[in-house]
Amino acid sequence: MVETFQSTNDHWRALGYEKAIIQLKRHPTEIATWEEARSLPNIGERLADKIWEIVQQGKLQKLEEFQSQENLVSQNLFTKIWGAGPSTAQKWVQQGFHSLEELAARGNLTSQQKIGLKHFDDFLEKMPRAEAGLIADMVAKAALSVQPGLEVVPCGSYRRGRAMCGDVDILITHPDGRSHKGVLCRILQILHDSAFFTDDLAVPHEGNSLKYMGVCRLPGTGSKHRRIDIFVVSQEEFACSLLAFTGSAHFNRSMRLLARRKGMSLNDHGLYADVCRMGEEKIGYGNRLPTPTEESIFEHLGLEYRPPEERDH
Numbered sequence: 001m002v003e004t005f006q007s008t009n010d011h012w013r014a015l016g017y018e019k020a021i022i023q024l025k026r027h028p029t030e031i032a033t034w035e036e037a038r039s040l041p042n043i044g045e046r047l048a049d050k051i052w053e054i055v056q057q058g059k060l061q062k063l064e065e066f067q068s069q070e071n072l073v074s075q076n077l078f079t080k081i082w083g084a085g086p087s088t089a090q091k092w093v094q095q096g097f098h099s100l101e102e103l104a105a106r107g108n109l110t111s112q113q114k115i116g117l118k119h120f121d122d123f124l125e126k127m128p129r130a131e132a133g134l135i136a137d138m139v140a141k142a143a144l145s146v147q148p149g150l151e152v153v154p155c156g157s158y159r160r161g162r163a164m165c166g167d168v169d170i171l172i173t174h175p176d177g178r179s180h181k182g183v184l185c186r187i188l189q190i191l192h193d194s195a196f197f198t199d200d201l202a203v204p205h206e207g208n209s210l211k212y213m214g215v216c217r218l219p220g221t222g223s224k225h226r227r228i229d230i231f232v233v234s235q236e237e238f239a240c241s242l243l244a245f246t247g248s249a250h251f252n253r254s255m256r257l258l259a260r261r262k263g264m265s266l267n268d269h270g271l272y273a274d275v276c277r278m279g280e281e282k283i284g285y286g287n288r289l290p291t292p293t294e295e296s297i298f299e300h301l302g303l304e305y306r307p308p309e310e311r312d313h
Contacts, residue, residue: 020047022250022313031055074098082116082123082227083201115199119215122225126164133158134218135168135226142190143172147183150174151238155245161309167227168216169245177235184232188212198225237269239291244268251311258301264289271297 019042024031031037031051038048054060071093077100078089097103104117116123136154143150153159156169172187174180184204191197199215212230217223233241244252245268259266264286265275271291276284291297298305 016042016047018250020051024051026313070098078103080124081113081120083110083112084116088113112201115201115215119199119225123227125224126166127224127226129158129163129165131218131226132165132168135216135228136170138196138216138218139170139187139191139228139230142187142194143183145190146186147174147179149176149179150183153242155242156247159246159308160248160311162312167229170228170230171238171241171245172230172232173235173238173241175235180232180234184210184212184230187230191216197228233268239294239297240266240270241268243294243297246308246311248312250313255297255301258303262301264301266297266301271300273300 020040023040023042027040032055034048034052037043037051037055038045043051050060050062074093074097075086075089078084078092078097079086081089081100081103084092092103092107095107097107100117100120103109109117132154136152136158140152143152151173153171154168155171156167157165158168172180172183174183188197188204196216196218197214198217200212201215202211202213204210204212210232214228215225216228217225231241231245243255256266259271263273263275265272271289272286273289274286276286289300291300295305
């Protein structure tokens with residue numbers, strides 16, 4: 001249901017189902033009664049009805065009705081293409097496309113969407129943790145050959161300890177606060193020359209020389225194409241960037257909401273106190289707080305530190 005509502009831009013309903021899923025995962029036992037489902041946080045009567053229907057019948061009729069609709073099925077399929085959001089998927093369906101083959105043959109796609117379509121199956125298939133680690137090692141080797149002393153940290157689901165990873169996010173900095181500058185393009189050149197990168201999705205440019213998004217593949221027959229993002233940040237921003245790029249998305253939203261409630265602002269660049277807001281609009285960033293480590297961010301927010309493997313929810 002989350003994917004169904006996301007594909008139609010109904011983000012509030014999708015979020016409601018996401019919250020319900022989190023509560024069900026946290027629940028120590030299988031749901032045995034309707035009342036038990038209804039007693040969980042973020043689950044109202046209608047959601048409890050759906051949960052109880054699944055418990056009793058092993059399926060949800062409403063979901064099956066949704067999925068049987070050809071247009072909705074096509075939209076769900078198209079939103080899985082990297083670079084295509086719900087609006088684009090809906091537009092393609094309205095143009096009469098219903099399969100990946102039709103889209104590849106006659107669709108008007110951006111360069112990013114063409115890459116996403118080309119590697120559709122590989123991108124959908126999660127990689128084992130060991131493969132993600134080897135990809136990170138390749139980047140680290142190139143980085144250290146460019147500038148000794150760089151810190152190269154794989155983030156995302158890998159840092160959270162997951163056995164399977166959807167992509168690889170890598171964060172790079174240097175402890176001296178200076179030597180990270182100008183290294184990204186040199187690192188990318190090495191990895192391009194070695195044929196490790198197969199496609200570029202977003203390359204560094206004058207306004208943003210600290211971020212790369214692309215596709216990589218480990219050496220060897222049968223290796224799959226994997227999504228990779230590389231970020232270079234200053235030492236001052238490193239802890240907040242590490243927190244943000246480690247995730248999960250739900251955990252990040254919770255941390256930022258708490259910061260807001262305390263009159264602060266938290267993003268991947270820093271943690272700011274005494275933030276001035278007028279309604280929803282931020283009119284003053286306030287003062288940057290020192291955040292040398294992730295632990296210091298938790299401390300500023302009055303929280304007990306949670307290691308990465310405890311941040312999936």
